[in-house]
Amino acid sequence: MAKILLFLFSIFYLLFAIFAIPTIAATPTPTTESKDSKEVINQQITDLKTRIASHVAELNLVEKRGIIGTVTDVSDTQITIIDLKNNTRFIDMDELTKFSNPAQKEFGISDITKGDTIGALGLYNKESRRILARFVSTIDLPVIVYGVIDSLDATKFRVKVQTEDNKEMFLDVEKTTKTSSYSKDEGLLRSGFSKIKGNERVIATGQANKEEENLITATRIILLPEILTTLR
Numbered sequence: 001m002a003k004i005l006l007f008l009f010s011i012f013y014l015l016f017a018i019f020a021i022p023t024i025a026a027t028p029t030p031t032t033e034s035k036d037s038k039e040v041i042n043q044q045i046t047d048l049k050t051r052i053a054s055h056v057a058e059l060n061l062v063e064k065r066g067i068i069g070t071v072t073d074v075s076d077t078q079i080t081i082i083d084l085k086n087n088t089r090f091i092d093m094d095e096l097t098k099f100s101n102p103a104q105k106e107f108g109i110s111d112i113t114k115g116d117t118i119g120a121l122g123l124y125n126k127e128s129r130r131i132l133a134r135f136v137s138t139i140d141l142p143v144i145v146y147g148v149i150d151s152l153d154a155t156k157f158r159v160k161v162q163t164e165d166n167k168e169m170f171l172d173v174e175k176t177t178k179t180s181s182y183s184k185d186e187g188l189l190r191s192g193f194s195k196i197k198g199n200e201r202v203i204a205t206g207q208a209n210k211e212e213e214n215l216i217t218a219t220r221i222i223l224l225p226e227i228l229t230t231l232r
Contacts, residue, residue, distance in 0.1 A: 067131055068120075068139065069082050070082050074109070079118070089129075091130070092130055093133050100135070143216050149197065172218060177206075177219060177221060
């Protein structure tokens with residue numbers, strides 16, 4: 001019996017010794033190639049971040065904007081205007097810029113001349129304060145005249161008005177001109193050229209005549225007989 005126990009103990013000890021030996025795994029040594037690959041990837045990520053940051057900065061500098069003004073100079077690639085606040089603005093154009101004029105089917109940069117009023121819509125750069133136009137169109141801004149009626153020309157149906165800043169403006173009264181008279185009690189009443197009198201206050205809107213300075217083709221005239229004339 002003792003021999004058997006000794007034999008079994010020996011077998012058990014031998015098996016324990018075999019499986020108890022720790023297994024040492026071989027750790028691969030980093031190669032130069034793997035290090036270079038990581039450096040390349042890191043550099044690509046850095047470059048990508050730089051490009052994204054640069055693009056975001058550019059987007060923050062540019063916004064869509066419209067502008068209206070009077071042309072003072074024009075070339076094949078640039079229009080200079082005076083805007084409604086009397087500031088000089090520069091409008092750049094490229095092959096994508098489109099031009100239009102309500103009165104003309106075919107219209108381009110060569111049709112724009114000094115003195116024209118235009119509107120431009122495009123990409124405004126906040127840093128350079130220039131606009132890269134995508135659409136350019138000629139427009140007719142209404143002119144507002146306020147003053148005292150100086151005289152009337154019944155032959156030409158023209159009204160001479162002295163404005164508050166002592167300028168002389170002339171109103172052409174057409175068949176399409178809407179003439180009214182306003183009073184506190186009766187409000188706005190329809191009127192006509194024959195009812196216009198000298199020394200009355202008047203407010204009028206219309207389109208400037210490009211051929212004759214200080215001449216307005218009136219679209220609307222409102223007579224204000226109850227307001228005292230104090231211009232003179």
